[in-house]
Amino acid sequence: MDVPCFLSARFEGSFAYLTVKDRLPQILTKVIDTVHREKHKFLEEYGEDGIEAEKKALAHFSKLRNEMQTDKPLIVITDDLPDTHIWNEYLKYQQSLLGDGELPSWFQSPWLYVECYLYRRIHEGMALSPPISGYDVFKEAKNDSFFQSQNAILALCTHLQELKKGIADISETAQREAFSKLLQVSLWGNKCDLSISGGQDNAQKFSILNSLESLKSNILVDDTEFVWLLLSQKKGSSRRIDIVLDNAGFELVTDFVLADLLLSLQLATEVHLHAKCIPWYVSDTTKQDIDWTIKQLLGSNNRWMSKCGETWKENLQKGYWVYHENLFWTLPHEFCSMARTSPDLYAELQKCDLILFKGDLNYRKLTGDRKWDFTVPFSQALTTFHPAPLCSLRTLKSDVQVGLKPGGGELLTAAEADWMISGKYGVIQFSPLI
Structure with a gap:
């Protein structure tokens, strides 16, 4: 199988180029502003040590921004965290x-590498600045x-209850x-991505439930039926679904x-949630x-929101x-390397019946x-990554997309030049266990 080249900022005018040139420095500038605004809090909590730590972190971030904007060589990470040697x-x-x-x-x-590297270097800046090392710059x-x-949260909690x-x-038809409805809600919830908006407000202001019908035509690949068939075949029996979370x-x-609905419909007996171990993207x-989040819902004055928090x-x-x-x-790392670089995680994912x-x-x-052809099947683009049946719920915010019908990508490009990066379109894309 011919594997295409990585997306990279070396292709001037590409979304990767614009990201590294404009969006990542903007995010780093917001990090600098956030840490600086917390100066008095650090002083209150840690005294002069807090102020010195703030100065040290800001110096690290300013140097990092200069390295990025002037295309300096990437350098080794100097903290002593568990993943430092891997990086x-x-x-x-x-x-x-x-x-x-x-x-x-x-x-x-490669764009994927340098973007991940930026967030790891941000974490390094905090790790090297005790006693404020535990501060989440994105919180x-x-x-x-x-x-x-x-x-939007109130409307969703009310609908669920x-x-x-x-x-x-x-x-069963109603089930x-x-x-399908809440799978679509989870898909479109992915629009709220602060790494894409450069840290600017990107919240969901209104109920998304009323927009689902009009958004259906924006789902470029909808494999909901395959997911439903997989989950409903052994309904009520022991079944594990894993969700690899995003925002x-x-x-x-x-x-x-x-996840609540999966249990309530007996499509799953347990749901496993995978999150990030450090502040990320x-x-x-x-x-x-x-x-x-659960604490906020528990403390809500609305009974349905607090009921969700309690459950x-x-x-x-x-x-x-x-x-x-x-x-x-x-x-x-791309996921096709997981079995080799993180065999414990790959083995864990093999235990589940579906990964979202x-x-x-x-x-x-x-x-x-990578710059795959639009028509390459999703399962083929996964290369060697097949721990379990899996489904991607994704709104498009980068210029990679596979599994489209012949001519589909070209038609979209002719009609809307930014269709792959606007967040307007989404996919519910399934790959069976191969």
Whole structure:
């Protein structure tokens, strides 16, 4: 099988180029502003040590921004965290792919690598700045996104609780419709991505439930029926579904709502949630975000929101939902290397009956972030990654897409030049176990 080249900022005018040139420096500038605004908090908590740590972190970030904007060679990571040696070995690997005298750099190396590298270097800046090392530089943005999505969250929690009231008595057709509806909600929840908006407000202001019918034509690949058939065949028997989460805020609530429904419809007996172990891509979900979100819902004055918080807390406590984190999710590796580089995680995923991968970054890692032809089958683009049946729920925010009908991508390109990066379109794309 011919594998196409990686997406890279070396292709001037590409989305990767514009990302490295404009969007990533903008995100880093917001990190600098956020840490600086917390100066007084650091002083209150840690005294002069907090102020010195803030200065050290800001110096690290300013240097990092200069390196990126001037296309300096990528350098080794100098903290002593569990993944440091993996990152530095990967840098050596990238260098081994180049000719004599060439070094990996921001604009020349694969986009997936340098973008992940940026977030790891941001984490390095905090790790090297005790006592403020535990501060999540993206927490404020994630929390704001949650609060700005209150109306949409309220509507979704209300819909779920009213649906669950009579769920034992509804027909299989109605169950399939309920599942399809909340799968679409989880898909479109992926629009709320602060790494794509450069950290600017990208919340879901209004109920998405009323827009599902009009959004259906924007789902370029809809394999819902295959997913339903897989899950409904052994309904009621022991069944595990894993969700590899993407963004906190509204999207996380949509994922919780879907996970709740999977249990309520007896399509799953347990749902395993995979999140990031460090702050990542501005709005990616960490364990702290999961706990914080449930706490906010529990404390809500609205009975349906608080009921959701109560149920979801109980699901985690009783093991109906199981939380996982693994270093692999915050490494630059594409997923086809997982069996070799993280065999423990690959073996864990092999235990499940279906994996739902949320979001654009997961799609990029599933497909290797390469310039595939639009018609290449999804399963083929996964190359060697087939731990279990899997489904990608993704709104398009990067220029990689596979599994389209012949001519489909070209027609979209002719009609809308930015169709692959606007977030307007989505896919519910399934691959069986091969």
